[in-house]
Amino acid sequence: MTNLKIAIAGPRGRMGREAVLLVQETEGYELAAVLDHKNGGGLLSDFDGFAGMEVPVYSDVQLLMQEVHPDVLIDLTTPEVGMLHTKTALEHGVRPVVGTTGFTKEQLQELEELCHDKGIGCIIAPNFALGAVLMMKFSQMAGRYFQDVEIIELHHDQKLDAPSGTAVKTAEMIAEVRETKQQGHPEEKETIKGARGANYDGMHIHSVRLPGLIAHQQVMFGADGQTLTIRHDSYNRASFMSGVKLAVDTVVKIDTLVYGLENIIE
Numbered sequence: 001m002t003n004l005k006i007a008i009a010g011p012r013g014r015m016g017r018e019a020v021l022l023v024q025e026t027e028g029y030e031l032a033a034v035l036d037h038k039n040g041g042g043l044l045s046d047f048d049g050f051a052g053m054e055v056p057v058y059s060d061v062q063l064l065m066q067e068v069h070p071d072v073l074i075d076l077t078t079p080e081v082g083m084l085h086t087k088t089a090l091e092h093g094v095r096p097v098v099g100t101t102g103f104t105k106e107q108l109q110e111l112e113e114l115c116h117d118k119g120i121g122c123i124i125a126p127n128f129a130l131g132a133v134l135m136m137k138f139s140q141m142a143g144r145y146f147q148d149v150e151i152i153e154l155h156h157d158q159k160l161d162a163p164s165g166t167a168v169k170t171a172e173m174i175a176e177v178r179e180t181k182q183q184g185h186p187e188e189k190e191t192i193k194g195a196r197g198a199n200y201d202g203m204h205i206h207s208v209r210l211p212g213l214i215a216h217q218q219v220m221f222g223a224d225g226q227t228l229t230i231r232h233d234s235y236n237r238a239s240f241m242s243g244v245k246l247a248v249d250t251v252v253k254i255d256t257l258v259y260g261l262e263n264i265i266e
């Protein structure tokens with residue numbers, strides 16, 4: 001059997017480095033190229049922490065797709081360029097696995113249509129940690145019974161997007177089953193702007209950013225005389241890698257866009 005040729009966008013990033021290790025260590029995977037906007041032309045081994053990795057580095061996504069034509073592109077960059085990378089991959093018949101967060105509903109729709117036109121799969125996972133996926137599913141279950149919910153996501157202070165992709169996905173999943181309600185007192189007023197967080201369909205989302213944190217989320221439900229708290233913690237970025245592997249193994253077998261690992265873990 002031939003190896004699965006994989007390219008990684010953002011290899012020097014916090015997640016990208018873990019993904020490089022995953023691909024290097026997985027039997028049947030081959031790291032065919034990496035995409036690095038600052039360092040096209042050399043080899044991955046030129047950078048700190050990648051000794052012995054003689055993998056070509058591209059700075060141009062088009063060129064990478066044309067010359068390498070990998071089976072899968074794993075994108076772990078930023079929402080601005082992640083969209084361009086994902087679209088370019090699909091246009092070249094390359095299947096994207098996207099961990100990058102911050103895509104809009106319209107962008108997801110556009111990618112879904114592109115997958116349909118090309119007849120190939122793409123997986124966009126706001127959170128690859130299987131425990132986090134379960135936390136979202138359990139929260140959705142609870143949302144059937146509790147209308148009042150506050151989502152508190154906590155991340156390291158280098159994170160660019162707020163709220164996190166996980167918090168947005170959690171709110172979307174709860175909204176699918178929860179009867180819409182504007183929470184809190186109808187005459188509630190913020191004396192400091194932002195005190196009640198972001199509002200999604202009447203639910204509130206609070207984003208905490210602190211050095212020392214990695215990725216954490218707590219979903220709190222309240223009803224008369226009781227609260228229910230569902231919490232997940234990622235203490236390192238290796239926690240995301242089994243989900244990345246599941247997504248890579250799955251994306252080569254599907255021909256549609258999948259948004260969220262909860263759609264493939266059953």
Ligand SMILES: NC(=O)C1=CN([C@@H]2O[C@H](COP(=O)(O)OP(=O)(O)OC[C@H]3O[C@@H](n4cnc5c(N)ncnc54)[C@H](OP(=O)(O)O)[C@@H]3O)[C@@H](O)[C@H]2O)C=CC1
Pocket residue numbers: 009010011012013014015016035036037038076077078079081098099100101102125126127128129161165240
């Ligand atoms: N789905 C999941 O489970 C998870 C998703 N994430 C998401 O993954 C993404 C990356 O996170 P993280 O690794 O922490 O972030 P980092 O900032 O550590 O890494 C991002 C990488 O993208 C690179 N990059 C920036 N701009 C470009 C560009 N124009 N073209 C190509 N590469 C570029 C950066 O390079 P440089 O620094 O040189 O600019 C950097 O190497 C984020 O969107 C984050 O929310 C994170 C953790 C888990």
Ligand SMILES: O=C(O)C1=N[C@H](C(=O)O)C[C@H](O)C1
Pocket residue numbers: 101126127128155156159160163164165166167214215216
């Ligand atoms: O930037 C991060 O670190 C993370 N981003 C993802 C998100 O926005 O939900 C996943 C995880 O929470 C870590």
